[in-house]
Amino acid sequence: MPEKKEKFYITTPIYYTNGMPHIGHTYTTIVADVLRRYKKMRGYDVVMTTGTDEHGVNVERAAKKAGIAESEFVARMADAWKQLWDELELTADEFVRTTDLKHVRTVQWLFKLCKENGYVYKGHYTGLYCIYDNAYVNEPKPGNLCPDCDRPLETVTEENYFFKLSAFQKPLLDFYNKFPEFIQPESRRNEIISFVEGGLKDLSITRTSVRWGIPVPGEEPHVFYVWFDALTAYLSAVGGPEYEKRGMWPADVHLVGKDIIRFHTVYWPAFLMAAMLPVPKQVWAHGWFLMDAAKMSKSKGNVVLPRPIVNMLGMDALRYFLLREVVFGQDGNFSYDALVTRYNSDLANGLGNLASRTAAMLEKNFAGIVPKPETRLSQDDVLAKAAQSAIGEVLERYDRYEFARALETIWGVVAAADKYLTTEQPWALGNSPDEESRKATILWTAAELLRIVSALAYPVLPESTSKIWTLLGQSLGISATPLDGLRWGQLAPGTNLGKFQALFPRVEKTEAVERIEAMANEELNPTQPTASAPASTTSGAAATPGPTAAASDKIGIEDFAKVEMRVGQIKTAERIVGADKLLKLTVDIGTEIRQICAGIAQYYEPESLIGRKVAVVVNLAPRKLRGVESNGMIIAASVGPEGRPVLAGFHEEVEVGARLK
Numbered sequence: 001m002p003e004k005k006e007k008f009y010i011t012t013p014i015y016y017t018n019g020m021p022h023i024g025h026t027y028t029t030i031v032a033d034v035l036r037r038y039k040k041m042r043g044y045d046v047v048m049t050t051g052t053d054e055h056g057v058n059v060e061r062a063a064k065k066a067g068i069a070e071s072e073f074v075a076r077m078a079d080a081w082k083q084l085w086d087e088l089e090l091t092a093d094e095f096v097r098t099t100d101l102k103h104v105r106t107v108q109w110l111f112k113l114c115k116e117n118g119y120v121y122k123g124h125y126t127g128l129y130c131i132y133d134n135a136y137v138n139e140p141k142p143g144n145l146c147p148d149c150d151r152p153l154e155t156v157t158e159e160n161y162f163f164k165l166s167a168f169q170k171p172l173l174d175f176y177n178k179f180p181e182f183i184q185p186e187s188r189r190n191e192i193i194s195f196v197e198g199g200l201k202d203l204s205i206t207r208t209s210v211r212w213g214i215p216v217p218g219e220e221p222h223v224f225y226v227w228f229d230a231l232t233a234y235l236s237a238v239g240g241p242e243y244e245k246r247g248m249w250p251a252d253v254h255l256v257g258k259d260i261i262r263f264h265t266v267y268w269p270a271f272l273m274a275a276m277l278p279v280p281k282q283v284w285a286h287g288w289f290l291m292d293a294a295k296m297s298k299s300k301g302n303v304v305l306p307r308p309i310v311n312m313l314g315m316d317a318l319r320y321f322l323l324r325e326v327v328f329g330q331d332g333n334f335s336y337d338a339l340v341t342r343y344n345s346d347l348a349n350g351l352g353n354l355a356s357r358t359a360a361m362l363e364k365n366f367a368g369i370v371p372k373p374e375t376r377l378s379q380d381d382v383l384a385k386a387a388q389s390a391i392g393e394v395l396e397r398y399d400r401y402e403f404a405r406a407l408e409t410i411w412g413v414v415a416a417a418d419k420y421l422t423t424e425q426p427w428a429l430g431n432s433p434d435e436e437s438r439k440a441t442i443l444w445t446a447a448e449l450l451r452i453v454s455a456l457a458y459p460v461l462p463e464s465t466s467k468i469w470t471l472l473g474q475s476l477g478i479s480a481t482p483l484d485g486l487r488w489g490q491l492a493p494g495t496n497l498g499k500f501q502a503l504f505p506r507v508e509k510t511e512a513v514e515r516i517e518a519m520a521n522e523e524l525n526p527t528q529p530t531a532s533a534p535a536s537t538t539s540g541a542a543a544t545p546g547p548t549a550a551a552s553d554k555i556g557i558e559d560f561a562k563v564e565m566r567v568g569q570i571k572t573a574e575r576i577v578g579a580d581k582l583l584k585l586t587v588d589i590g591t592e593i594r595q596i597c598a599g600i601a602q603y604y605e606p607e608s609l610i611g612r613k614v615a616v617v618v619n620l621a622p623r624k625l626r627g628v629e630s631n632g633m634i635i636a637a638s639v640g641p642e643g644r645p646v647l648a649g650f651h652e653e654v655e656v657g658a659r660l661k
């Protein structure tokens with residue numbers, strides 16, 4: 001436990017902006033967020049940085065294709081990345097863009113230092129170049145053809161600045177030797193050491209053939225090239241040339257994917273050594289998630305997106321699965337099947353069930369007040385000891401980034417508590433003073449165990465453990481709970497319990513997987529204009545006066561006749577897990593019974609709708625909303641600034657199936 005607040009600086013990679021985040025980026029960012037929350041609970045002053053890498057030929061091309069300026073293109077991309085991280089509640093303290101002025105200044109400053117210290121020189125770079133794509137090609141197609149456009153490549157020589165990487169072979173090997181914890185995990189360390197022992201070539205760090213980049217001052221048209229620009233973002237995020245004022249540099253850990261570890265453990269410390277700046281303490285490389293044992297790629301159509309999973313199962317489920325399923329640092333397999341299986345077994349039946357059982361019994365037997373534990377029996381002590389020793393073990397495992405094992409330990413305690421309740425059967429005890437006293441001890445023990453488990457699991461499951469914390473009537477926020485002060489026995493009898501909120505509703509596996517896949521498909525192929533937009537707002541039910549209605553001219557009767565509307569009667573109505581605004585209805589339209597989703601869940605109770613007659617557009621093409629098929633649309637007025645839906649209805653008796661004209 002640090003006496004004065006020690007600092008801890010974590011980074012994710014600065015993600016390249018020519019695509020959108022998938023599960024791989026999300027994984028790294030989640031780990032950074034888990035560490036950020038954990039270190040704060042250990043009393044550290046924490047900064048977490050993420051951001052976007054916005055320069056280079058690929059951005060130039062993508063902007064051209066989109067018909068907009070590069071600056072506008074990257075601003076839109078940066079916003080989209082930020083928005084996703086906000087939605088997933090992955091809150092970085094710093095979001096650095098490589099087009100930020102503070103970053104531009106830092107790169108130019110670092111270059112100046114390296115140059116003054118004699119590690120930069122002007123030379124020539126020769127390579128195969130595509131003059132149509134404006135890019136060097138490292139792996140040409142047979143016959144020296146461009147892999148992108150199939151045109152013949154030319155050998156081009158241009159003036160570049162070079163960084164004397166060759167001068168750092170020995171300093172780097174000495175550094176790795178002196179700080180063996182610098183490269184993690186161990187297997188990567190050996191790989192990097194043998195790479196450096198094989199000899200280092202000087203590195204080209206500027207280009208004259210690229211336009212969209214940070215200019216080398218006084219040396220236009222030179223711009224900085226890839227790594228000298230991107231890596232420096234970690235430093236510009238925490239003060240750049242004035243880093244000492246902020247007090248966060250050097251980074252305590254750079255989290256990276258295993259494909260970019262070489263740049264982080266060879267180039268980056270060499271640049272910093274050349275500039276005589278402090279070198280990061282650690283680089284931690286994680287593995288890949290493979291989809292059914294194959295690497296994910298958009299072209300294979302097996303990209304896993306975070307949003308559909310979060311919509312269906314919640315943020316905590318995704319976080320838990322990614323950290324529990326795979327040993328951090330190794331490759332792992334991703335499958336929706338395994339995700340939903342773990343969700344049901346560990347979260348719904350595990351933690352969720354323990355919390356709801358305990359809450360219900362405390363409410364029923366002790367009017368929602370934490371009882372006083374009376375005489376303790378040996379089985380109570382066994383559980384107390386298990387929870388107490390889990391505390392130290394879990395902290396140690398988090399410290400070593402053994403997230404899967406930390407969670408395994410926590411869930412071991414959850415399972416022990418389940419077994420304890422099943423054996424002790426507090427629900428079977430009667431009202432005699434002895435039995436009341438026994439009940440009090442058992443339920444206090446279960447509640448105290450929930451408190452310990454919640455505090456320990458909070459870094460990984462912030463949303464659900466916060467709900468348990470509120471349930472247990474804890475006034476100090478869970479995120480601010482000092483883990484170093486966590487002890488068995490701190491739950492005060494007499495505490496008023498808060499309201500129980502459902503944590504992890506059980507889902508049916510096949511249906512859940514289908515819906516996640518359908519939502520992912522909607523996000524990857526947003527071709528149906530009706531399905532993409534309403535997913536996050538009110539859906540088809542409210543006839544929202546959208547731009548089409550407002551802007552259009554009058555239509556002829558023949559256009560109106562194309563819309564077939566009939567009287568329908570609602571047969572069943574239910575809420576949809578993961579879609580707060582939608583109700584799933586079955587509606588009798590006279591000729592058949594249809595499934596229709598309606599965005600009215602916030603205003604209508606499902607039970608109140610059964611038997612109600614409504615106006616239904618029956619010839620609307622089927623579509624999926626939040627992954628649930630909707631075959632038709634129910635007409636509603638949109639009322640007030642929030643567009644509250646009010647269902648259209650009939651004041652006189654009408655026959656089901658009657659056509660509206």
Ligand SMILES: [Zn+2]
Nearest residue numbers: 130133146149
């Ligand atoms: Zn080409």
